[in-house]
Amino acid sequence: MAVYTSNVNRVTGLSGIDTESMIDQMMKAESAKYTRLEKQQTTVTWQQEAYRQLITSIQSFQDKWFSTSNISNNIGYDSFWNNYTTSIKDSSTGLDSNVITINSTTNSGKYNINVTQKAETESITGGAITSNISTDKTATDIENSIKQYGDISLKFNLDGVSKEINVTKDELNGKNLEDVLNDKLKTAFGTTSSGDAKVKVTKDGSGKLTFSPTGDGHSLSVSDGSERTNGVSFTQKGALASGVNEFEISIDGYTAKVQFTSDDNTEDKKLSKIQEALKEATNSLGEKKDLNSYISVSKSGEDLVIKNKSKDSETEVSIKVNGGSENKQTLNPTGSLSLIGVKNSTTNITLTSKLSNVFGEDFNNLFAGNNDEITLNFGGKDVTVNKDDTIQTLINKVNSSEGSVKLSFNEVTNRFNVESTQSGANGDIQISDTTTQNFLKNITKIDVVDKNNSLNSKYTEGKDAIFEVDGIQTTRPSNEISMNGISFTINGTGSVSLEAKNDVDGAVKKIKEFVEDYNKLIEEINTAVTDTRPKSSKYDYYEPLTDDEKEAMSDDEIEKWEEKAKTGLLNGDEHLNKFLSSLRGNVYKSIDIGGKTISLYEIGITTSKDWNSGGKLELDEEKLKKALEERGDEVKQLFTKTGDGIADSIKNSINDAIGSTGYLRKKAGIKGTTSAANNDLTKELEEITKRLAEERERLYNKEMAYFQMFSKMEAAMNQQNNQMAAILGMTGQ
16 A cells, blocks of 8 residues: 555445555556655665765875875875985995984985084083982891891892892891891892992991992882781780670770670671771770771681781780780881881982982972072073972973073983083083082082083083085084985984985886876766666666565566666766866866976876776876986976966865865765755755655545545445335335
């Protein structure tokens, strides 16, 4: 039944007449217009799809050859045409040389270059910054702590190699702690080539210890070794036994009390209740404290194990079980590192290290008088330094101040470096401020006054680069040189031959690929405008199939039919012909370059003589190669000249077609843009959809009228039949 048919149930055919079939036949004639609109709708949809496929091909061509994100493949940019091969050869051996490195070139050339002096930037690399691991306890205090609290275990790491050092209280009988540690560290890490221990322990005048690696550039760190067990915990026997109803624990005047009930009938339940009670311990004033920060509790059968959680101090606990007598226990500190009082646990200096941690009192004393910051002057620009600055933030402040010097730090050698921002003989390190001079000398070990001092620093004098080009000597303040379109870097001294050649074969290869892609695009569009619509009979074209027509065909038959129905839908299209004509116009044009003209024809690129090709290009590779060799710059300008060059002309043709106001965009729209819903074909489809709805409504009303007409006819016939039957009944027939 047709799409416009009502779903209302009808009672027909009581008279014996098949009104349903009769109306169906009558409606087929009425619905011819509706069918035409449906086919028109499908045809327009196919046309839009065909346009958009061509637009996608145009976009792909545009993206490949005219993209600003890949200028090396953009035929309108110089970088596309700068196809040069370069070489640097030693003048005496003919072998590759690294005296010079070519960075880029936009020109051919061959030069003999003799470098006698590299350019140098005036710089001073300071002495090595040393950072030691020190203690804030004296050796005597540490020895007493070990004797009081028991053995310690320390893990030392030297340049990535870890060793654990253990010291027992028995080893200190008759020996100094530093001697014991030195013997153990020497055994663990060995000695240098000169016989010195790689890690040393020394004692300053106040008796405090210092751990340091031997030599510059080494990293030493120390951490807790194996967990300490001497007196750090004790076991309260039977605290979790079945007969225990009360438990009480006190630390620093805070007490946690527990009353066990009949539900607390396992060790786990009692332990859990004790842990909860520790959170709410109170003192005599009713103040609360969480004792879990002091100790940890665990179980061992019916026994309660109480362990100190503090690394640096002992903890005294008081236990009562079932209201019995008080059991006081002192738990030793758990941390070996804290036991010896280490202030900083590593000698490693990084960019994120705080200046106050690295340089200690020498740095902090700069802020005397409660000053939060000091002002220094680097290269004529003020820089503010505060107590929280790291090495990196100090460097950032100096280098962003735009002064005439810059600062850096090497994490491997632990040395600062200051240098002029201007290379060459005229680039001086200019720091005249006395406070800044003292800061550099005392903190970073850089002496900008006596540049060749005895701070184990390295001074480099600023020098110009001196070199000869084909026998003519010249100087430059930098090692970055630009000469006749060739950019290179001087790396050292020596005599070399520099050569840059235009890679004509590479350029020919890329242009050939461009021509091939251009021809593919032309062929696709030309096919669309020249393909004619095939006919299904002498007078009829292949058109979209209706649902009824598809029911009578196989899937393969439907596919072949629709393939023919889609052919030639853009035949003779004015928009596509306009685009082809515009592209052909670009090919025929000549470009004026300095009073001379040049065209694609002159460099071996012509249009096909076959008029059916639609304007495809033909390429004479030998002629193009010769043109590139003899007129390379002119060939480049033929394509790259702004405004009327081949590249800009093709881009303009494409933009006119698919740009924001392009005629193809207006006609069919482009997916992913607002034009997809705002174009001529979409508007046409919307109008067809509207007309289909109106036609559907008309057909529905028409069908209802037919049903009403036949219903009245059947009612009249039934009435006549009834009357006839009554008459026959009266006559006895």
